[in-house]
Amino acid sequence: MPDWPRKSAMQQGFALIFAVLALCWAVPAALAQADGAADVPAVAAPEQADAPPPEVAGLRILNNDERARLIVDLNAVTEFAIAALNGPDRIVVDMRAEGLAAPIDETPAGDGLIGVYALAKAEAGRVRATLTLSAPAQVQQAYLVAPVDDQPARLIVDLIPDSPARFAERVSEDYKAALARQAAADAATAAAEAATAAAQPAPSPVTITSGTPRPLIVIDPGHGGIDGGAEAFNGIREKDVVFDFALELQRLLVAMNRFDVSMTRDADTFVKLEDRVTLARANKADLFISIHADKFEDTAIRGTSLYMRDEKATHELDRILAERENRADLIAGFVPPDSDERVTSILVGLMQRETRRKSFQAAQAVLQSLESHTRLRKIPLHRADFYVLQAPEIPALLIELGFLSNEADVANLTRKDWRDETADAIAAGIAAYFDGIDQN
Structure with a gap:
């Protein structure tokens, strides 16, 4: 977890x-x-x-x-x-x-x-x-x-x-x-507030913050553990590539000192799709970024692309990619998340127009930052029914860094300088997106 x-x-x-x-x-x-x-006494x-x-x-x-x-x-x-x-x-x-x-x-x-x-x-x-x-x-x-x-x-x-x-x-x-001394003062204040809250009948949910609230960005490195994801011709596995990339993206965002940044997995561990979404929603994330590097039968397809969630995929390739990712739980022996018509209709009903608009704004900001740093797919922004993008209240993107079925993309994904430059561009795009929100 x-x-x-x-x-x-x-x-x-x-x-x-x-x-x-x-x-x-x-x-x-x-x-x-x-x-x-001598040995330091315990706290x-x-x-x-x-x-x-x-x-x-x-x-x-x-x-x-x-x-x-x-x-x-x-x-x-x-x-x-x-x-x-x-x-x-x-x-x-x-x-x-x-x-x-x-x-x-x-x-x-x-x-x-x-x-x-x-x-x-x-x-x-x-x-x-x-x-x-x-x-x-x-x-x-x-x-x-x-x-x-x-x-x-x-x-x-x-x-x-x-x-x-x-x-x-x-x-x-x-x-x-x-x-x-500051810790003791803060602890005393927190204890007093907790005692007051305990005495209140039927208290309302409380949001606890530390200083000025900062946007929470959740980075989701795809796959992990028993689920290796796609595998390149040279044995490179998607779960490893995206995890290394996600760590660098997290480091860059934290260094900006304006975001709280978390990851859905901290190591080579398996996390169910539903848990990734549930945790982001429980923490009221302000932006969800899922990182992937898939493969496809057509080895000529290459380049970085972004996805927003939509039941109707932009292309047949996008539909196949989404279905493949949504079956990830089966690899670890779990039942895939429920995606029947009843659940889907509820999700669509809950999906707010504002969230879709913000997801599009985030995609545009990231793509504008990426276009001068790396090769994008001919049509870089796509839509598909990815389960991890389903939270109706959280702007969310899935970034396909490239295709492990394409030799040129594999060469990029295994180069640290390419990963660092691309992560830097994505981080800059995310910052630009939040700058736009602040101005509005």
């Missing part, structure tokens, strides 16, 4: 997400120790009196020179805190949880921001993940994901490069003490 905030998890999911994003460096003063000091996170500490089910690292991700699987969401320490430079993540049966000793993380990682018990009911850095890094975002179906709860911590000076500032006693 994707590792991103869910606005519907009001008490222990959504509220924690925004609190931690704002306070991910806010830890007790005990964490601020001099270089070479004194709030206790849940009636519940034992959750159990850590697994830990993994995604790592390169531009970004790194810590993923901790848990059997329930939990409290956590993060701090930067030096001697050596490292990021520590303390969790209220019980550790694995055996601790993870210092393990090489490969080439990237994280050099070595470890997981160990800090004290009763506390575990610590230690990320020893190869280069200065900062927390880009950190959040919890509630368990859904057979997928565990997860703690996600994303790192991006930082300057040595800024990393040193984050380590300083004064910096952390100031954040800790």
Whole structure:
């Protein structure tokens, strides 16, 4: 299940997400120790009196020179805190949880921001993940994901490069003490508001924000896990190509410092089509971007194209592509989403004209940005009945980066410079789309 905030998890999911994003460096003063000091005491996170500490089910690292991700699987969401320490430079993540049966000793993380990682018990009911850095890094975002179906709860911590000076500032006693004071003040305010809300009869749904609300963009890397998607003549798989591309697009959008950006999957995992849509709707996404790279029998077809959802496909090829994508759940043994006439008619009835208009505006902005950077299909904007584009209230696009059945497209998709330039153009187009909304 994707590792991103869910606005519907009001008490222990959504509220924690925004609190931690704002306070991910806010830890007790005990964490601020001099270089070479003894083990750092665990964070004194709030206790849940009636519940034992959750159990850590697994830990993994995604790592390169531009970004790194810590993923901790848990059997329930939990409290956590993060701090930067030096001697050596490292990021520590303390969790209220019980550790694995055996601790993870210092393990090489490969080439990237994280050099070595470890997981160990800090004290009763506390575990610590230690990320020893190869280069200065900062927390880009950190959040919890509630368990859904057979997928565990997860703690996600994303790192991006930082300057040595800024990393040193984050380590300083004064910096952390100031954040800790702010954290205590914010926690007290949140507790008071929660108590007031609990006393209200039949409360209305509450939208929790952190500062000025920012548009939420959901990036959906197609396929994943057992569903590899299309495969090129040289063995390149669609699920891998689109995931790498989606990570770069996410990085570029986050760097703009004006959007909240989430992904429907954080690794090579299978996510049902219905879950991708449900999660985007539960989080009230402002734009949904699904990334694909399909293949077709006609190997001459090539170029980047965009799709909006419509029951009537622009061409027969578009209809076939949509039907193929909509059967993705079958590959993993799931029943495909219901698409009979009754459900379809309801969806069409709910689809607002404004959402269609915004989807078209987004498509135009992205295409205008792309046209000077990469080859587009002769008719670059198409319509087809893709299930993942069905949310009636969320502007949504599906981007076909190219065709894995075409040698020239495969050559582009396997070139980092092409992927980076194309992702940059898409990010610029998305920004232009939101600029247009702001002006209106």
